[in-house]
Amino acid sequence: xxxxxxxxxxxxxxxxxxxxxxxxxTATGYxxxxxxxxxxxxxxxxxxxxxxxxxxxxxxxxxxxxRKETTSFHLEKGSVQVSDSAVYFCALRAGGxxxxxxxxxxxTILTVHP
Amino acid sequence: xxxxxxxxxxxxxxxxxxxxxxxxxTMGHDKMYWxxxxxGMELHLIHYSYGVNSTEKGDLSSESTVSRIRTEHFxxxxxxxxxxxxxxxxxxxxxxxxxxxxxxxxxxxxVV
Numbered sequence: 745x746x747x748x749x750x751x752x753x754x755x756x757x758x759x760x761x762x763x764x765x766x767x768x769x770t771a772t773g774y775x776x777x778x779x780x781x782x783x784x785x786x787x788x789x790x791x792x793x794x795x796x797x798x799x800x801x802x803x804x805x806x807x808x809x810x811r812k813e814t815t816s817f818h819l820e821k822g823s824v825q826v827s828d829s830a831v832y833f834c835a836l837r838a839g840g841x842x843x844x845x846x847x848x849x850x851x852t853i854l855t856v857h858p
Numbered sequence: 859x860x861x862x863x864x865x866x867x868x869x870x871x872x873x874x875x876x877x878x879x880x881x882x883x884t885m886g887h888d889k890m891y892w893x894x895x896x897x898g899m900e901l902h903l904i905h906y907s908y909g910v911n912s913t914e915k916g917d918l919s920s921e922s923t924v925s926r927i928r929t930e931h932f933x934x935x936x937x938x939x940x941x942x943x944x945x946x947x948x949x950x951x952x953x954x955x956x957x958x959x960x961x962x963x964x965x966x967x968x969v970v
Contacts, residue, residue, distance in 0.1 A: 776956040782899075787864075787948050787961035795956050831899055837956060845891075845906065846950075846959055851899040 746771045750834050750849035757856050763821040765852050767808075767834035770815065775838035777801075777810050777817040778846070782831040791819075791832070824856045861885045864949050864962035871939055871969055879934045879965045881949035890932040891959065892916070892924060895946040907932055939969045 751766040769775065776795045780788040792801030797812035806821045817834060834849040862883040871877055883890070892905040903916030907926040921943070922936050932951075936943055946966050950959035 776958075778958045780958075780961075785966075787963045788950075788959075789961070790958045793958055833901070835958075837958075845903060848901045851901075853899075 746775070746836060746838050746847045748834050748836055748847055748849035750832075750852050753851070754853035754855060757824055757854070759826055759856055759858050760823045761856075763819070763824045763828075763854070765819040765832055765834075765854070767817045767819065767849060768815055769817065769834075769836050771836055771838040771847075773838050774812075775836040777808070778835045778837070779806070779808055779817070779819050780833040780835060780848075782833065782851075784830075788833065824854075826856045826858055829854055829856045862949060862951055862960050862962040864947075864965050866965060867963060868966050869968070871967075873940055873969055875939050875969075877936050877939055877967070879947055879949075879967070881932045881934070881962060882930050883932075883951045883960070884930065885951065885953070885960065886929065887951035887953045887960075888929065889952045890926070891950045891952075892922075892932070892934050893948040893950065894918060894920065895948055895964075901948070905934065939967075941969045943967060944969050 747770045749768050778793045779791040781791045782788045792803045794801040794810035800809045808819045831851045833851045835846045865880045888909045890907045893901045902918035904920040905924040907913045948964045949962040952959045
């Protein structure tokens, strides 16, 4: 079946540090890949997406590249801010028996200190 | 501005009460979903719908029920709430098969 594995958290960084959150996946066919962010007390917001191999999704300084050969979709940001503190979820949507349901990773807590 | 609305945002109720969590979207999306999020953050799909009069159980067994009488409305009902139902409930919708979901702000339910 489909699955997503995220880097274990929590991740604690100082402001302006470089961020990487690893994400690897297992899926049938050619899934779409997503990163979602959840701020405290809120629902999930779509941060970025990629729908085919070698696509790069980007938004608010965050980037992730769809790597089919390594089945990965790692999230990166060059300089984090305190306001980036949140929970980050990697997810995929694939066809087949899952009928396009989103499969989520377990989430990674990011805390950025001033 | 949110295009998918969940009410209430917070709810504290006593054991044995019947409750309905509301979810409405204004985007005309056919597919809608309910997720339960535990304190460890993991998200569990409990119900989904591909259109009017279509409802299916998700990956996690749940004592809740759902209905889809109108495209824009996907309420979740608990007939008799228990403390084990204490959780955050997130509603989502989508249009295409390869697009992401749009999530509501969630309902944080506490059963005492």
